[in-house]
Amino acid sequence: MKRMLVLFCLFSLGTPLGGAWRSTQPRLSFQHSELVQSGRLLSLPMPAGDLHTLLPDEDGRRLYIAIKDHLLSTSLDDITRNPKKIHWPANPDRVEDCIMAGKNLQTECANFLRVLELYNQTHLYACGTGAFNPRCAFIPTTLFDGAAEQTLPDEDTESGKGKCPYDPNQRTATTIVGGELYAGISSDFLSHDTAFIRSLGERHVIRTEQYDSTWLQGAEFVHVSAMSESDNEEDDKVYVFFTERAQEAEGAAGKVLYSRVARVCKNDIGGQRSLVHKWSTFQKARLVCSVPGPDGIQTHFDKLQDIFIQRGRDKKNPLIYGLFTTTSNLLNGSAVCVYRMQDINRAFKGNFLHREGQQYKWTEYKGRVPYPRPGTCPSSTYGGYGSTREYPDDVIFFSRTHPLMQELVRPHGGQPLLVRVGVPYKLTRLLVDRVEAVNGQYDVLFIGTDSGQVLKVIHLPKGNKQNQEVTLEQLQVFKQWLFAGSAEGVVQLGLFQCDLYGQVCAECCLARDPYCTWDGHSCSAYMPNGRRRNIRQVNDDGNPLNQGNSTYLECLPKSHHATVTWYKEIGENSLEQHKVTSGEHLVVIDRGILIPRAQLNHAGVYHCQLEEHGFQWTAVTIRLTVWSPSLYPPVASTQPWxxxxxxxxxxxxxxxxxxxxxxxxxxxxxxxxxxxKQDRKRAERHRHREGGGGGGGEKDKGKGRKNRSRMQSSPQRLPRSSKT
Known part of the structure; x- marks a missing residue:
């Protein structure tokens, strides 16, 4: 599991974007062994591997895990507690057919679960590739209440065509809205037909136009989500985020990838004479995540890896966090961009692109746009149409031939929130948690990498673009827990490790973790109504040394961003200090002072002072005493100290x-x-003499009780004899 998770607390108060190109050092490092030994990390090994989905169920307090040939269920509070497993293998006949088709038994000819959704409070809906024969099933959550491992019979499954890909290596994005499955998949055996499909429910299956490159071309789907545009539910839309080959950019340079956001109306049922059982409101726009260069040339991060939608009080205007990587072989980089929903909506209300002229180039469409505007949902808000089948033919035809919008969706602020270039990893997964901190609300980003690390980044929306960072493969945030998974298993880790930041106020504050605050005694989790005090302390340490011997004065700050400076007091009772620098008899290095041969003038009080972003504090104070045989001859043995x-x-x-x-x-x-032992014997004799005889009056009894009371109140006094 060590390879799977090494958590870095990378809280670096950022500079303007130009500094983000430089690889930053983690401020704090938490090693896997440290987290395990301290009991902060819970792990659930899974030898089956190929983990694809982590699905938390708050109502049932369960965490569902989709892996190869298995569906797991474990406690949401402690993943190691009573895990249950459903074995769901591919049909043996299909496995043989898959092998005969030239596919690999281990990596392709099995049931790789690629769809896992909460259908309702009592059932899950799951789909697997089934050895290139997709199968789906409604799975009751009560099935996990039985034996620790059960097998799902093949007769309890249904066809997964149009819901799950054939090839496990193809990316899939799904969601269930109103009992209907919206899925972005490659829908054929050869993975040539990428489609966005709605199935399940009572309505007919509906999808994108098949084999039409102006709609989709080699799409890799990333995320699907339903969003409200107005107070009228008839205007609700479903958005899909993906990367595809961009026809408008292809030329002599060859294949070019663009990231897109597309949307369809929830109440879209296709056209009457054209686009029958096809989306009649499908539109797409380009998502741009780029960094402007000094010469005006943009460096683009065009391959979308993940999307997280952060919903606030205004449900119609969430923030869209996108994680991108470069497609160039010359530049290995990743970036996180943030988009506003109003900017996305503005792009879909803008102009259309189309092909015209002898060279068939993509240009802005300047002709007449039919009414109702293509992409508009049939509702009482616009025109009073009952369904998309009532739309005029020119509206359906225009929607079919003009799915691409001209306006680009640019990130909020015009540039990425975070850029990583020249590092030995790429960012792959993204989650965002909104936390109430001491001085307001912050969005904390948990970012996974392809090297098995997790970055923890705080978004500080200030004028000079300040960022903070902290470092997996698949992860889910739920309440106070971070769930992370890879092919080796799943781990559960708290969202914050406040007590590891340090033991003084400055170290806690410099961490700038919105989950944490200094409570007067320690760095602890922030409670909005908690009382706060300011206390800090510094300790001294003695270190006697023989003259001529070597020693090393060590100072190890928790923060890798702190600057270390050593000072030495000039005299015994003087408050003046001078800076310690390297010379003939000592060497100042990054984390301490090396004294090869101690001399008498090396004795004194040394202070290790740390500075980080203008804050200064003393981390270590060492009193070094150098002993000289000539000045301190041996004394008589009457001095044991x-x-x-x-x-x-x-x-x-x-x-x-x-x-x-x-x-x-x-x-x-x-x-x-x-x-x-002697005291206990005396006490026994004392109690025996007081309790024995049986003829004592009330006065004697009172005296006995009085004596016992004195013994209990003064346990260190020897018990007095009754004769005294």
Whole structure:
């Protein structure tokens, strides 16, 4: 599991975008072994591998996991608690046919689960490739209440054509809206026909135009989501995000990839005479995520990897976070761009592109646009049409021949939120959690990489584009947990590790983690109504040393972004300090001071001062004492404390000295044990004499109770005899 998760807390207060091109160092590093030993990381190994989907169910408190030939269910609060498994293999006959077709048994001829959705409160809907024979099934959640492992019979499944890809290597994006499955898939055996399809439910299956490159061309689907455009539900649309070959950009340079956002109306049922059982409201626009260069040339991140939709109070205007990578072999880079929903809607309300002229080039369409405007949903808001089948023929024809919009969707602020170039990994997955911090709301990004790391990035929407970062493959955020998965298994980790940031106020504040705050005693999770105080402390440490010996004064700040400066007090009682620099007799390095041969002038008090973004604090104070045999000759053995110190200085006698100290300590413990045993015997005799005789009057009884009370209130006093 070590290869799967190494968590980096990369909280770097960013510079303007130009600085984002430089590879930044993580501010804090949390190693896998550290998280496991501290009990912060829970892991669920899965030898089956090929993890595709993590699906949290808040109502049922379960986490569903889709992998090769299996569907798992485990506790949402502790993934190691009572996991259940459903075995769903491909039909053996289909496996043989798959192998005969030249496919690989391990990587293709199995049932790779590619669709997993919550259908309702009692059922899941799942689909697998079925060895190039897609199959789907409604799975009751109560099925996991039985044995730890069960098998799903083939007769309990249905055809998955149009719902799940044949090839497990093809990207798939799905969602269920109102009991209907919206799926972006490659819908044929050879993966030539990429389509956006609506199935399930009572309405007829509807899809994009088949084998029409102006609609879709080699699309790789990333995300599907339903969104409201107005208070009228008839205007609701379903958006699909994908990457495809861009016909409008292809030429001598060859194949060019563009990222797109497309949308259709939820109540679209196709045309009456044209586009029958095809989308009649399908439109698409280009998503741009680029960095402007000094010469005006844009560096584009054109391959969309993931999308996260952050919904706020205004449900009709969420923020769209997109994760992109470059398509160039010369530049290995990734970026995160943020889009506003109003900007996407404006692009779909703009002009259309079309082909014209002898060279059949893509240009702006300047002719008449029919009414109702293509892409408009049939509703009482626009024209009062009952369904798309009532649309005029010219509207349906225009929709069929003009699916591409001219206006580009650019990121909010005109540039990426985060750029990573020249690093040995690419960003692959993205999740966003909105957190209420001490000084307002922040969006915290959890970004997965193809190298098995997770970045934690805080979005600070300020004027100078300040960013923060922290570092997987597949992940889900739920409540206070981050769920992360890969081919090796699933792990569960808290969204914050406040106590690991440091033990002083400055270190906690410099972490700038909106989940955390200084509570007066420690760095802890922020509670909006919690009381806050300011306390910090610095400790001194002694370190005796023989003259001529070597030593190393170490200072290891938790933050990799802190600057270390050493200072030494000038005199014993002086407050003045001078900066320690490298010389003939000592060397100042990144994390400490190396003294090859200690001299008397090296003695003194050293302070390790840290500075980060204008904040300064002392991390370590070391009092170095240098002993000289000429100045401190051996003394009589009547000074045991001095013998102890000299034994510690003389390394050759250290082992023997430790043995003596151990014997001395054991002797003290044995003597204390004998003394305590004698005390217990005296106490027993004391209680026996007070309780015995049976003829004592009330006065004697009161005296006995009084004596016992004194014993309990003063446990360290020896019990007094009743004769005293």
């Amino acid at each position: 001095y013998q102890d110190v000299m034994a510690l200085i003389n390394h050759s006698k250290l082992e023997r000295h430790c043995k003596k100290l151990s014997q001395r300590q054991n002797s003290k413990e044995a003597s204390s044990h004998r003394l305590n």
